[in-house]
Amino acid sequence: MNPQSAVPESDIAESPVIIRLTDITKSFPGIVANDSISLDIKRGEVHCLLGENGAGKSTLISVLAGLQQPDSGTIEVNGRPTVIGSPNVSMSQGIGVVYQHSALIPSLTVLENLMLSDSDNFWLDKAGATARLHELGELLGAEIDPDMQAGDLGLGQQQQVEIAKAMWKGSEVLILDEPTSMLTPQAIDNLVASVNRLKAEGLAVIFISHKLHEAYAIGDTVTVLRGGKVSGRIDPAEMHAMSEEESKARILEAMFGTNPEAISSDEAEAAGLVVEEQRRQIPADAPVVVQLSDLNTTSRSGEIPITDVNLKIHAGEIVGIAGIDGHGQQHLAEAIAGQLSPTSGAVTLDSKNITKLKVKARQHLGVRYVTDDRLHEGIVGTFSVALNLVLKKVGESPFWKFGRMDKAAVLGEAHQQIADYEIRTPSEQTRAGTLSGGNIQKILLARELSHDPRAVIFHKPTYGLDLKTVYRVRETVRDFARSGGAALLISTDLDELAELSDRIVVISNGRLIGEIPNDGNRVTERVGELMVGSKTDLARTGVAHEHE
Amino acid sequence: MIPFFSDAFLTAFVVAALASAIPVMLAAIGETVGEQSGVLNLGIEGLLLIGGYFGFVATIVTGSFWLGFLIGALASIILSSILMALSVLLGLNQIVVGIGITLAGTGVSSVLYDFSYGSSKPRLGLDAPWTIPFLSDIPVIGPSLFAQPGMFYVSMLLALVTSIWLYRTTSGLRLRSAGQKPSSLDAAGGNVAVTRSLAVLFGGAMSGLGGAYLALISAGTFTPGMTHGMGFLAIVIAMLARGRLLWVLLISLIYGLFVAMGTVLQLTSLNIPNDVVTIMPFIAVMIVLTFFARRSALPAALAIPYVRGAR
Numbered sequence: 001m002n003p004q005s006a007v008p009e010s011d012i013a014e015s016p017v018i019i020r021l022t023d024i025t026k027s028f029p030g031i032v033a034n035d036s037i038s039l040d041i042k043r044g045e046v047h048c049l050l051g052e053n054g055a056g057k058s059t060l061i062s063v064l065a066g067l068q069q070p071d072s073g074t075i076e077v078n079g080r081p082t083v084i085g086s087p088n089v090s091m092s093q094g095i096g097v098v099y100q101h102s103a104l105i106p107s108l109t110v111l112e113n114l115m116l117s118d119s120d121n122f123w124l125d126k127a128g129a130t131a132r133l134h135e136l137g138e139l140l141g142a143e144i145d146p147d148m149q150a151g152d153l154g155l156g157q158q159q160q161v162e163i164a165k166a167m168w169k170g171s172e173v174l175i176l177d178e179p180t181s182m183l184t185p186q187a188i189d190n191l192v193a194s195v196n197r198l199k200a201e202g203l204a205v206i207f208i209s210h211k212l213h214e215a216y217a218i219g220d221t222v223t224v225l226r227g228g229k230v231s232g233r234i235d236p237a238e239m240h241a242m243s244e245e246e247s248k249a250r251i252l253e254a255m256f257g258t259n260p261e262a263i264s265s266d267e268a269e270a271a272g273l274v275v276e277e278q279r280r281q282i283p284a285d286a287p288v289v290v291q292l293s294d295l296n297t298t299s300r301s302g303e304i305p306i307t308d309v310n311l312k313i314h315a316g317e318i319v320g321i322a323g324i325d326g327h328g329q330q331h332l333a334e335a336i337a338g339q340l341s342p343t344s345g346a347v348t349l350d351s352k353n354i355t356k357l358k359v360k361a362r363q364h365l366g367v368r369y370v371t372d373d374r375l376h377e378g379i380v381g382t383f384s385v386a387l388n389l390v391l392k393k394v395g396e397s398p399f400w401k402f403g404r405m406d407k408a409a410v411l412g413e414a415h416q417q418i419a420d421y422e423i424r425t426p427s428e429q430t431r432a433g434t435l436s437g438g439n440i441q442k443i444l445l446a447r448e449l450s451h452d453p454r455a456v457i458f459h460k461p462t463y464g465l466d467l468k469t470v471y472r473v474r475e476t477v478r479d480f481a482r483s484g485g486a487a488l489l490i491s492t493d494l495d496e497l498a499e500l501s502d503r504i505v506v507i508s509n510g511r512l513i514g515e516i517p518n519d520g521n522r523v524t525e526r527v528g529e530l531m532v533g534s535k536t537d538l539a540r541t542g543v544a545h546e547h548e
Numbered sequence: 549m550i551p552f553f554s555d556a557f558l559t560a561f562v563v564a565a566l567a568s569a570i571p572v573m574l575a576a577i578g579e580t581v582g583e584q585s586g587v588l589n590l591g592i593e594g595l596l597l598i599g600g601y602f603g604f605v606a607t608i609v610t611g612s613f614w615l616g617f618l619i620g621a622l623a624s625i626i627l628s629s630i631l632m633a634l635s636v637l638l639g640l641n642q643i644v645v646g647i648g649i650t651l652a653g654t655g656v657s658s659v660l661y662d663f664s665y666g667s668s669k670p671r672l673g674l675d676a677p678w679t680i681p682f683l684s685d686i687p688v689i690g691p692s693l694f695a696q697p698g699m700f701y702v703s704m705l706l707a708l709v710t711s712i713w714l715y716r717t718t719s720g721l722r723l724r725s726a727g728q729k730p731s732s733l734d735a736a737g738g739n740v741a742v743t744r745s746l747a748v749l750f751g752g753a754m755s756g757l758g759g760a761y762l763a764l765i766s767a768g769t770f771t772p773g774m775t776h777g778m779g780f781l782a783i784v785i786a787m788l789a790r791g792r793l794l795w796v797l798l799i800s801l802i803y804g805l806f807v808a809m810g811t812v813l814q815l816t817s818l819n820i821p822n823d824v825v826t827i828m829p830f831i832a833v834m835i836v837l838t839f840f841a842r843r844s845a846l847p848a849a850l851a852i853p854y855v856r857g858a859r
Contacts, residue, residue: 067856087737088737099735103731103732104732105725105728105729107728108721108728112721116722116725116732116736117736118718119722119738122717122719123716123717123718124721
């Protein structure tokens with residue numbers, strides 16, 4: 001990450017306030033999302049907004065973006081009290097927002113996505129838009145092909161387009177909501193470089209994150225939210241005076257409300273404070289549980305298939321799959337789970353060829369898949385929690401007897417699982433779709449990890465979850481490996497991969513292009529380098545090593 | 549019997565093909581605009597019939613074809629405002645509401661017709677054609693393409709203008725984005741509900757014009773249920789064309805050609821049952837479907853009500 005502070009801290013302290021929030025309060029039924037939050041955003045500063053999921057960051061952004069109206073409190077823009085009643089007002093006040101979830105329309109070109117904001121033009125002004133994109137591209141230090149379909153761009157580039165879109169009408173304030181969550185370290189470097197260039201131009205950047213080291217590396221000012229309130233604030237001068245450790249300790253205290261000593265290890269670890277202990281050694285003679293040999297698939301509807309995939313997963317091992325989203329991870333997971341038939345190659349489980357077996361047969365042998373699409377593929381939202389927990393056992397004993405569901409057995413199982421996995425649900429009969437993402441993920445884990453799992457694919461298991469559930473899920477993955485299972489962890493979060501995996505294999509365009517043993521030596525950087533395609537020679541040697 | 553492949557025959561053939569193609573094309577343009585904005589309008593069949601009936605009545609009463617088209621369009625706008633209110637503004641299921649509109653339009657137009665003209669069964673005269681100087685003197689295509697009623701040229705112009713609107717203007721881009729990812733339009737400062745509402749009303753107007761064209765120009769009269777599934781055909785055409793109006797025009801013309809061919813077959817001495825002739829255009833469209841339907845890519849947010857902030 002780049003060194004910070006193009007503008008000296010003393011200048012920021014004196015630079016004019018662009019946005020002043022005073023006592024912003026916003027409640028939703030049953031929860032006060034923002035509880036009298038006051039905030040100054042100054043010209044030429046990067047203002048980091050930190051907090052756990054549910055701390056009120058998103059609501060605050062919605063208020064600034066004009067998507068939500070505060071119940072009370074005032075907003076001043078350049079000294080004038082302003083009611084931001086709609087996204088249009090927000091934009092005309094010079095506030096540009098880049099949301100965590102892409103707001104680009106994948107089927108439209110980059111230029112079309114950008115021209116969407118030109119509501120004043122009757123005719124689409126392609127020439128004008130191309131020129132403006134070029135201008136913003138120079139400012140951001142990014143080169144973007146205006147005629148590419150937005151969905152075909154890499155995530156880093158998509159984000160640059162989103163920033164260009166947010167700045168299309170000359171924004172003074174740029175809000176970036178968790179901008180690094182899906183990016184490779186290299187893309188993050190580019191992003192940080194862009195942010196610093198914008199800062200040098202005198203823009204204010206609000207940078208929302210839950211990663212401490214990012215806040216320290218990029219932020220001039222840090223504001224921490226907890227339970228809808230401002231629970232901590234570090235000024236530029238203080239920030240400058242503090243070491244990274246001191247600032248992290250301050251921020252953690254603000255995020256979790258206790259002094260650092262009292263923070264439970266899970267919270268600290270989830271926030272990235274504690275460096276995970278070195279990976280335990282997998283015994284050299286650990287049996288191979290899953291073996292993929294020259295596996296190929298074909299694409300049905302545009303997603304990238306896998307090509308010549310060779311991979312071994314040993315007992316007790318967690319193999320991480322790193323790669324840019326949509327580079328064949330889906331097919332890899334489904335080919336192992338049995339949801340997708342390979343066109344050639346073989347899948348073996350404990351030396352038994354299971355290539356021809358269907359999902360159910362593989363389930364019985366212990367092959368399980370925790371899907372990334374937990375809301376749609378993972379559960380049936382309108383079914384009860386109990387039914388979802390036995391969803392893959394429909395028609396089988398002991399839950400079904402003579403074709404009839406044994407209600408007592410199902411509820412008993414549900415009761416046990418809810419307790420074991422601490423699934424927070426009003427009852428076993430509650431519809432699963434009404435639960436939070438974290439609890440839905442726990443249902444999936446409970447279901448897939450029960451009844452003798454042997455090999456489990458975890459596909460983005462912590463994506464979009466709150467910190468505590470993230471910790472819980474990661475611990476579950478570790479426990480499974482410790483108990484001798486073979487785990488395949490597919491993730492776009494490199495920190496997560498580095499924390500959990502014994503080795504990390506990089507997938508690109510459906511091919512496994514390299515492997516990094518998790519030896520604690522610049523692992524995320526090395527994986528990131530592989531992902532962006534440089535250092536491919538190093539990658540090859542890594543692969544050769546594996547197949548010796 | 550008319551000798552085949554004479555100039556007069558070919559002219560009549562092209563005129564017949566266009567007479568069948570234009571109503572479908574107009575309805576399919578309306579449906580396209582609706583679908584691109586994210587609203588699946590299954591009420592087209594009913595809208596065609598309502599537009600046809602009221603257009604017919606207006607022309608009978610006033611004697612003016614233009615007034616007929618205007619009233620037909622207005623009637624269908626009013627009927628489609630039900631879809632706008634229930635599905636766009638209140639978020640009810642578009643399929644249910646659309647089918648309801650089809651049933652209502654079919655039923656209401658039949659009842660009104662039987663009540664007012666059921667016994668007299670009046671017919672309209674021919675609309676005076678606009679004869680384009682010089683071009684109309686070309687053999688075959690002159691009299692068939694360049695001596696058509698004014699509404700024919702207006703229809704072609706509407707297809708062109710709609711295409712330019714969708715792909716060359718900012719409001720067209722915003723309309724398409726409402727069908728792809730309404731939250732993006734919302735974040736860009738657009739109003740999804742207004743965009744979709746206007747698209748639905750536009751679709752109503754186009755269907756009304758299509759229905760009126762069918763009654764006033766193609767048939768010269770109104771008969772209950774005269775569309776025979778043409779509205780659903782228009783929906784299919786819109787889906788196949790994926791928002792490209794040139795395709796809408798071409799598939800509509802294929803349909804028109806087969807209808808005209810059916811008419812020709814009836815004129816020959818070949819003894820083909822009437823039913824076979826009637827279903828020919830639909831079989832043609834089904835063949836087109838089997839080849840191209842797999843390519844139909846619908847807007848991502850089609851038929852999904854937009855609620856700000858919902859996941």
